[in-house]
Amino acid sequence: MTGRLYSSTQIRAIEQQAIAEMAQGDFVLMQQAASALLALLKQRWPSRKNLLVYAGNGNNGGDGYLLAAYAQAEGYRVTIKCIGDHTTLPKAALLARQAAEQAQVPLLNLCDPCRADVLVDAIFGIGLNRPVGGDYLNAISQINQSTIPVLAVDVPSGLCADTGQVLASAVQADVTLSFIGHKIGLFTADGPDHCGELLLEPLSIPQPLLAAQQACATLVDGNQLLRKLAPRKANFHKGQAGHVVIIGGDHGMAGAPLLSAEAALRCGAGLVTVLTRKEHVPALVARRPECMVHGVEAQQDLHPLLQKASVIVAGPGLGQQFWGQQLLQQVLTQNKPVLLDADALNLLAQQTAPRLNQLILTPHPGEAARLLHCSSQEVQQHRLNAVQALQQQYQTTVLLKGNGSLIAGDKGTQLLNVGNPGMASAGMGDLLSGIIAALWAQGLNAEDAAALGSWLHACAADHQAARFGPRGLLATDLLSSVRQHLNQSLNLFE
Template structure:
């Protein structure tokens, strides 16, 4: 059985594009005088160490080696496995007769140690563990032909897969799949973590992510400004301010949630409860009169108001300190009228769901809002296809920021957050597939708004809110991902916050 390794606490926070990591590799060789073959030896040894730690009982491996440096790392690992009496089949793809430099030296060292390399024809059906050493970051076009066939056979195999640096076929900068990609059980990344591993299809393909800096001196990293940064709840919880013993509810914001068109009253109800569980001082809901009388029957702490005409919203707007706009709002005349009324007031805003769909109809910029689109809403806001958003989520979130201002939260696997200033894009590395269910976005809206109400700047509230939401989802998923509903997540918010308060 595989043995789990520590993950989030030991991974660096800094994320890079592939070209940046290649520049760091060159600097280690040219400025620090570390021979390229020595770096390859370190990479192969680090990968072999992780293989032994995670799969201590493995007795045979299949190494798929490409014709570049990633294949050279595979040759080193294969040699070490052979020397430790692990049966090795090294299968070559591409022109290995043309290997140069460190990769050629690694291949020769493997053969000198008694290792055998053979051309790839198929992945052995009895493979116990497969090492993906085909491309790493060196792929610039979609996989096809024998390469795509090798990837398909890997994914169809029952064997565990260890990918070296980046799963072959995964675009290291974007998290998109180039035609086909290895779906690894674990990935060991070298020198710098690649940003695409943590968003889009990256989490699907990478499995457990491990890291080894190959003992590259810290000083060479000063030349590269990280392209993104990895965040999680263990880090973000430190942003939450302590509560004074003399505090009162007025210190923690009066949130007004606007939404809940006829038949959609559940959305603002979920946002409201999530806000209360995150520590909002007061939460009011402006909603359709048809269900106003029942929205707070099971949560009387919510102050619910039926609003038929936009003018009826004014008193609620002026009593509030911030607004969450969009959960269940709808896009008909009622929702549009409330949307425009809310935007006319100078209040911090968190905009989600139909608020975003209405914004896409008439784009405008503001500096005081947080927009929280999923990929479909992002596509409408940018007037592009969803596939274009998912092809490069980093570019999409930047375009949203440029067009709409404020803070942008692009939801999905590896949620991205960007805001004003020069801070690199934040990537949340928590969350799970069980959270792909209705109402999760409504809860996130309430969480972020509650944190703004408690004094966090919108960008920091968005980062902390995304991570709290993800951590609560992970806690709820300990009982199983399938069938997880948003109420399960909301139930974990207060315990998580209580634990965090106790630790500080």
């Protein structure tokens, strides 16, 4: 799978440039798309020979028309339901319709009954940017109410290719065959829930054209990032693995900084200190004696304990009361790498953006919304825009959590395409903060630490979910798996 993700505008630019260099025009690409779709049908459902193609009135519908013509010639029994006005089709789509008519494929209306054992969604492509309605909405509903396997052409209809948002309703595909390059909306927000298995067919687009077009994001390559961790020599000592200091745990929230501390230790930090309410010290020491734990009640207690920190984590269980406020203010005066999460982000939203030289923010959509002074719905509707806006606002590395987590930094934006719904449970964010901090303390830069940390976190969750299922997954269940994934690289030892 290619690691580059594109917007619909970028895909169109690549396509138009390729067409300009091909004497036959865009119909050649449509022929290639139809051939790839037919090959996939044969491979995936070899015994199913009755196709029902839902064809829209654009070039995506043209792909469907041409697939129908090719399949009919191969002995399939094919029917097309025409959605929308097909009297003014684009040139390539019109040629495709003529091919289907010459193959004597029946053309039906939406309400006409027909027999099928595979449905092909060729209604909308990458151009959809408004809520669907009318016959389009009825067609999507008809597809989704069926129990027949669904193959989506390029993009499940009703899904925004740029944002991953469902525009009123979207096809629930079993398989999506995407063309030319991967669209970012298929990897974030609602995209993964609607694509089913996502495959890519680059057609005959020259690789230099794809490489020349700037991608809007790249997929996190965890295995490559693992190789950036320096090998440990035989005489390695804990002082070389960094000192992570975690600040949090207001009344009743001692577990949050503890989770971060355990994760930092399991991910190789040499030393970990927790600064929390005095009342929590005995419990934390009893639970994890490898941690150093200090009780702090006032801002002045904090400063001397931060001097030896390699990385500071502020936010897990910090609360938004005076205790948390004054501790955060002290943290923001430090000339140290700082990771802010949870309540530290909520407090940050109430003040002027700090100008720390080294800072990582790890908001979920609600926290991102408060930082951007908008609604969480707006963040989710435009996740890529949101994470890039935060990166620009704070001039730092930002990890926007969620389905298809996004990491934005000076070098660009990365997207995480691993993880599962079982991660929607208490303490997962606290664990992630500790993982990232440990990697940062061991020498990775902020962007690499955030990307690798989120990858390790999600891979560990997938490993546990594969063994026991996603429901009931606890943050502490991930600790052993995170360590296992971290140590899978031979580069960690010499």
